Amino acid sequence: MTTDPGTKTRTASAETPPLPGVWTIGLQRGGVEIKQFFRQRDQVIFTFAFPIVFLALFASIFRDNLEGTGITASQLYVPTMLASGLMSVSFQSLGISIAVERDEKVLRRLRGTPMPPAAYFLGKIWLVLATGVAEAVILLAVGSTLFDVDLPATAGKWLTFVWIFVLGLTGCALLGIAVSSLPTSGKSASSVVILPFLLLQFMSGVYIPTKELPDWMLSVGSLFPLKWMCQGLRGVFLPESAASLEHAGAWEYDRIALVLGAWVIGGLVLCLLTFRWKSKQDG
Amino acid sequence: MTAHAVEVRGLHKRYGDVTAVDGLDLGIRYGEVFGLLGPNGAGKSTTVEILQGHRSRDDGEVAVLGADPATADRAWHARVGIVWQDESAPAELTVRETVTHFARYYPKPRDPDAVIALVGLEAKAKARIKSLSGGQRRRLDVALGVIGGPELLLLDEPTTGFDPGARRQFWELIRMLAAEGTTIVLTTHYLEEAEALADRLAVIAAGKVVAEGNPAQLRAEYGTYATVEWQEADGAPRSERTRTPTRTVAELTGRFDGEIPGLRITRPTLEDVYLRLTGQEVAP
Incomplete structure (x- = not known):
């Protein structure tokens, strides 16, 4: 509410300053989203502990080296747990939280303010980026100290990691925003979102190596981003010899980029077509 | 620019076979406190939701601050404050964080601390929203409704569930806002509330305005x-x-x-x- 002493008369534009920009509000939304996430202690602990607990579990069950590749099963699980952890902080987290926010009329309240709709989604992206980075740091720290995973030595491999991280996380986040429109209430949201995610984890080679999956199952898994995120991250964190464990016998980075890129574009279209600000009973 | 803050002509809204609003007319002047009074199911909430721009209409003309709410832009939303009937606020944020955050959506917001004081939540400013009582949450709803410094405030049954003391405090708050020149439209099914607050009121039954005027006029005319x-x-x-x-x-x-x-x-x-x-x- 300051007036510029330089202006002689109060013009109409001086009385109504411009509306705050989308990026500015998006950043504010991001701050609020991150604050809310990290204040829910139990949610934070379970979100980040989940992949580590599974990693420890699988590493204890499968202790052998894998057929002459010189890698251990636990090394194999670090990248796949990271991929599924990234999908959980994007797809699962947004799918559930947006459905709950819609049901509890948080979205309706926001729509009654001059907040631009895009700022809401920007806020969610900041949240997913922050939790995704935290997930990666924690899992890689555990993986490299306890499970003999070597962090990439070359800038090229880190670059590969970054684009898989960004494309995979974005695609899964968009898929999560789209899936949030499916549950009819906030209460049913976690069941509706978690079952397909769990199935997808099995079909994408998170828990069971892709070579041991039936062909039809792998074909279904190959339609979604998770299988390609797992594969790409194995390429980044495992030695070259491990490529022989892949179904194709190679890391297939071009196909990974293609599928993840297609999901970013397709997911965006899906969100624009299906997103609902109102709950179903609100009509 | 219309002479009225809210102008409604021949409004119709159906839900399936049920007619909720059936040819409703309203003219609400700038600066007045206007009460929409009616029993449950009379069409009050539907009407207010249409004024807010959150519900489509089947027929009729609606102008709120000179614009059609159905196609209104961000600048219009900055001039209209809404206090909802059944709302939840971010549980993990404090009152002050929430009010300050919402202030950033607006081009010319009120001072967050002043608004918190206005609704009587100073003592709770640093408390997480999840720790507030029902009445305190409703006061936060009002704070979020007025933080943008609206010209028009729409309240849908704002005091439902209040105890008598909280209701009187809330009335004082509405009177203060009205004294500052805010046009206020509120729905209620409490007669004493309409009589205490409204400069004019419309009685709605079965989706139509059956009487309109100030409380004394209504008594004289119909009683x-x-x-x-x-x-x-x-x-x-x-x-x-x-x-x-x-x-x-x-x-x-x-x-x-x-x-x-x-x-x-x-x-x-x-x-x-x-x-x-x-x-x-x-x-x-």
Whole structure:
């Protein structure tokens, strides 16, 4: 509410300053989203502990080296747990939280303010980026100290990691925003979102190596981003010899980029077509 | 620019086979407190939701601050404050964080601390929202409704679930906002609330405005009957509903020698008028 002493008369534009920009509000939304996430202690602990607990579990069950590749099963699980952890902080987290926010009329309240709709989604992206980075740091720290995973030595491999991280996380986040429109209430949201995610984890080679999956199952898994995120991250964190464990016998980075890129574009279209600000009973 | 803050002509809204709003007209002036009064299901909430731009209409013309809410832009939303009926706020944030955050959506917000003080939540400014009582949450809702410094404030049954003390505090808050020049539209099914707050009110029944005016006008216009009650010589109570109570009393004075036992003349209250207008009158 300051007036510029330089202006002689109060013009109409001086009385109504411009509306705050989308990026500015998006950043504010991001701050609020991150604050809310990290204040829910139990949610934070379970979100980040989940992949580590599974990693420890699988590493204890499968202790052998894998057929002459010189890698251990636990090394194999670090990248796949990271991929599924990234999908959980994007797809699962947004799918559930947006459905709950819609049901509890948080979205309706926001729509009654001059907040631009895009700022809401920007806020969610900041949240997913922050939790995704935290997930990666924690899992890689555990993986490299306890499970003999070597962090990439070359800038090229880190670059590969970054684009898989960004494309995979974005695609899964968009898929999560789209899936949030499916549950009819906030209460049913976690069941509706978690079952397909769990199935997808099995079909994408998170828990069971892709070579041991039936062909039809792998074909279904190959339609979604998770299988390609797992594969790409194995390429980044495992030695070259491990490529022989892949179904194709190679890391297939071009196909990974293609599928993840297609999901970013397709997911965006899906969100624009299906997103609902109102709950179903609100009509 | 229309002369009215809210102008509604021939509004219709159906949900399937149910007609919620059936040819409703309203003209709400700038700066007034306007009450929409009616029983549950009369179409109050639907009407307010259409004014907010959150519900589509089937037919009719609506102008709120000179614009159609259905196609209004961000600048319009910055001028209209909304206090919802059933809302949740971010549980993990504090009152101050939430009000400060919402202030950033607006081009010319009010000072967050001043707004927190206005709704009487200073003592709770640093408390997480999840720790607030129901009444405190409603006050936060009001704070979020007025943080943008709206020209028009739309409140849908703002005091439902309040205890009498909280309701009176809330009325004071509405009066303060009205004194600052904010146009206020509120729905209620509490008559005393409409009478205490509204400069003018419209009684809605079955999706139509059945009466409009200030509370005294409504009483005068629709409450023309008075009820004269007395006791007969044998002690039996009698009553007569009449437009001319003075004549009835004069007749009684002739019949009784001196005092008329148990004489009482009652004019209808706003509640009687309301019940008659909305077809809920209990036969005397």
